[in-house]
Amino acid sequence: MLLFANVFDVLLAPGVLERRILIFCLIGFSLTHLTRLVIKKLGLLKLPMERAWPGLLFSIFICNGFNALFTLLAFEYFQLFLSPKAYMLSFSQKWLAIFLDNGFFILSWSLLYFVFHYYYQNRQRELDTLKLKTAVRELELKTLKTHINPHFIFNSLNSIRALVDLNPARARQAITELSNLLRNSLETEKAQLVPLRQEMDIIRDYLDLESIRFEDRLHVEYAIAEDTLDLPVPPMMVQTLVENAIKHGVNPRVQGGWARISSFRKEGAHVLEVANSGCLNSAVVAAGFGLSNTKSRLQILFGTTARLFICQKEKDMVLCTVTIPLNKQL
Amino acid sequence: MSIRTLLIDDERLARVELKKLLKDHPSIEVVDEAANVTDALDKIDRWRPDLIFLDIQMPGKTGFDLLAELDSAPQVIFTTAYHEYALKAFEANALDYLLKPIDPVRLADAIQKVQQLEAVRLVHGVEEGLPRGMLSENDQVFVKDGYRCWFVKLNEIRFFESVGNYARVFFGSNNPMILKSLNALEDRLDPKLFFRTNRKHIVNLRMIEKVEPYFNGGLLLELKGGDKIEVSRRQTLRFKAMMSL
Numbered sequence: 001m002l003l004f005a006n007v008f009d010v011l012l013a014p015g016v017l018e019r020r021i022l023i024f025c026l027i028g029f030s031l032t033h034l035t036r037l038v039i040k041k042l043g044l045l046k047l048p049m050e051r052a053w054p055g056l057l058f059s060i061f062i063c064n065g066f067n068a069l070f071t072l073l074a075f076e077y078f079q080l081f082l083s084p085k086a087y088m089l090s091f092s093q094k095w096l097a098i099f100l101d102n103g104f105f106i107l108s109w110s111l112l113y114f115v116f117h118y119y120y121q122n123r124q125r126e127l128d129t130l131k132l133k134t135a136v137r138e139l140e141l142k143t144l145k146t147h148i149n150p151h152f153i154f155n156s157l158n159s160i161r162a163l164v165d166l167n168p169a170r171a172r173q174a175i176t177e178l179s180n181l182l183r184n185s186l187e188t189e190k191a192q193l194v195p196l197r198q199e200m201d202i203i204r205d206y207l208d209l210e211s212i213r214f215e216d217r218l219h220v221e222y223a224i225a226e227d228t229l230d231l232p233v234p235p236m237m238v239q240t241l242v243e244n245a246i247k248h249g250v251n252p253r254v255q256g257g258w259a260r261i262s263s264f265r266k267e268g269a270h271v272l273e274v275a276n277s278g279c280l281n282s283a284v285v286a287a288g289f290g291l292s293n294t295k296s297r298l299q300i301l302f303g304t305t306a307r308l309f310i311c312q313k314e315k316d317m318v319l320c321t322v323t324i325p326l327n328k329q330l
Numbered sequence: 331m332s333i334r335t336l337l338i339d340d341e342r343l344a345r346v347e348l349k350k351l352l353k354d355h356p357s358i359e360v361v362d363e364a365a366n367v368t369d370a371l372d373k374i375d376r377w378r379p380d381l382i383f384l385d386i387q388m389p390g391k392t393g394f395d396l397l398a399e400l401d402s403a404p405q406v407i408f409t410t411a412y413h414e415y416a417l418k419a420f421e422a423n424a425l426d427y428l429l430k431p432i433d434p435v436r437l438a439d440a441i442q443k444v445q446q447l448e449a450v451r452l453v454h455g456v457e458e459g460l461p462r463g464m465l466s467e468n469d470q471v472f473v474k475d476g477y478r479c480w481f482v483k484l485n486e487i488r489f490f491e492s493v494g495n496y497a498r499v500f501f502g503s504n505n506p507m508i509l510k511s512l513n514a515l516e517d518r519l520d521p522k523l524f525f526r527t528n529r530k531h532i533v534n535l536r537m538i539e540k541v542e543p544y545f546n547g548g549l550l551l552e553l554k555g556g557d558k559i560e561v562s563r564r565q566t567l568r569f570k571a572m573m574s575l
Contacts, residue, residue: 150411150412151387151411151412153411154411154412154429154430154431155341155344155411155430157430157431158341158343158344158347158411158430158431158432159341159343159344159347161347161431162343162344162346162347162350163343165350166343166346212343213341213343214341215341215342215343217389251389252389252390253389253390254366254368254389254390256389
């Protein structure tokens with residue numbers, strides 16, 4: 001280390017060391033800053049580390065070269081060389097000496113910066129992924145809450161148009177039902193929980209409209225216990241299950257099918273059942289984004305004892321059961 | 331000139347509504363209605379309609395499945411409640427679809443288009459003399475392979491190739507698979523237009539560019555587009571007899 005060797009070797013004129021350090025710091029700081037700006041401009045730091053390091057090393061090298069040059073010029077100008085021997089060296093020798101001298105500091109300084117930068121960036125990236133995940137999840141829940149199948153809307157409108165001549169009273173009623181459904185689906189700011197009574201109103205409107213389309217291909221039964229009507233349920237949850245029942249259990253069958261919705265109290269819990277004709281298709285269950293989402297939504301709201309369970313109850317009957325513990329309700 | 335039309339939709343009210351809209355078009359004669367694919371196949375066979383209005387989403391089988399089961403497709407106007415991704419699967423085919431509830435203006439446009447095509451078909455009069463069930467060169471077939479679908483006129487097809495129990499149809503730059511055997515196809519194709527050259531191929535005679543002698547007294551046909559197809563020795567005699575007519 002030429003710098004140190006010289007410092008402790010020689011008796012210094014007063015103020016020389018201080019001025020040398022001042023110049024070293026001034027030039028060092030401004031040049032490393034300049035290099036940082038250049039690296040940023042080139043976008044080197046946005047590359048993954050494996051691809052960025054040759055460029056980074058090269059820029060440190062160049063930075064150090066200029067640093068040595070400016071320091072040398074400053075030393076010459078202010079006569080700050082430590083020993084008379086130094087004045088006998090050629091310009092390029094002096095440059096090389098300072099280059100190696102200061103290089104040590106500049107390299108460590110830069111490495112410190114890069115390590116810090118990559119560490120910070122990593123953390124930032126993790127944070128961003130987390131934020132994105134939450135956003136997606138929220139969006140999923142929102143679409144689940146507000147989702148209404150466009151097929152259903154337009155098919156309903158089409159049937160209503162036919163009804164206008166055939167059965168004007170029924171047409172008027174259908175328009176009210178469809179309006180209720182649409183209004184409900186447009187209200188994005190929904191409560192976390194609604195009384196079952198409100199959920200059932202929507203389901204009745206929905207199934208009435210489906211009955212217009214399916215006519216005698218759809219049979220609906222309700223078995224709702226009076227004492228469950230005021231119990232809280234997540235909005236659109238039962239509705240989604242009913243929609244699934246129609247979509248998979250009734251719609252694909254030429255001869256049609258049936259759906260039954262029950263709600264009752266049992267062993268300290270509120271049990272909601274949606275049964276429909278048909279066979280459970282395991283592929284549908286596995287792929288069904290709605291079911292797993294409904295399950296996690298239930299458990300967030302009511303704790304882990306809340307359950308959603310779907311099974312092939314009989315040969316031609318699929319049963320979906322939701323169990324909500326009564327004591328744990330919010 | 332009335333266009334014999336079949337309505338296919340699983341919802342009775344949708345059919346009622348469509349029938350009502352069609353009352354404004356005296357050229358359209360609704361011969362029957364069908365509520366599902368099986369029913370529709372029966373009624374198409376019975377009535378031989380010129381035009382079908384076809385709902386895509388139906389219980390059991392879809393409208394596309396129906397078309398794939400037909401030997402020759404009549405003119406089709408799809409009706410659907412919502413922009414189907416499936417409709418986008420069509421490859422540059424002029425094909426009409428109406429969104430429900432149906433806009434009477436769009437319906438009138440679609441019917442006008444059908445009338446024009448129908449007029450062209452009648453002028454050509456290609457169907458004369460063909461026995462029932464035979465396909466003429468202006469008949470179109472519906473081909474569905476995976477997610478892609480085409481309406482293909484028979485005179486655009488270069489040849490059919492047998493693949494196991496099924497057949498591949500070669501037209502343009504496509505060669506989708508159809509669920510029919512080569513033998514079944516041969517029975518339905520006009521022998522003046524299509525020729526069975528060997529066990530594996532049926533060739534469109536109008537697509538032949540060059541005929542060369544081949545091994546064992548057979549022939550090698552070069553088709554438009556460069557495909558080369560062999561004529562077996564047994565079929566060569568028939569081929570020569572036909573060509574000398």
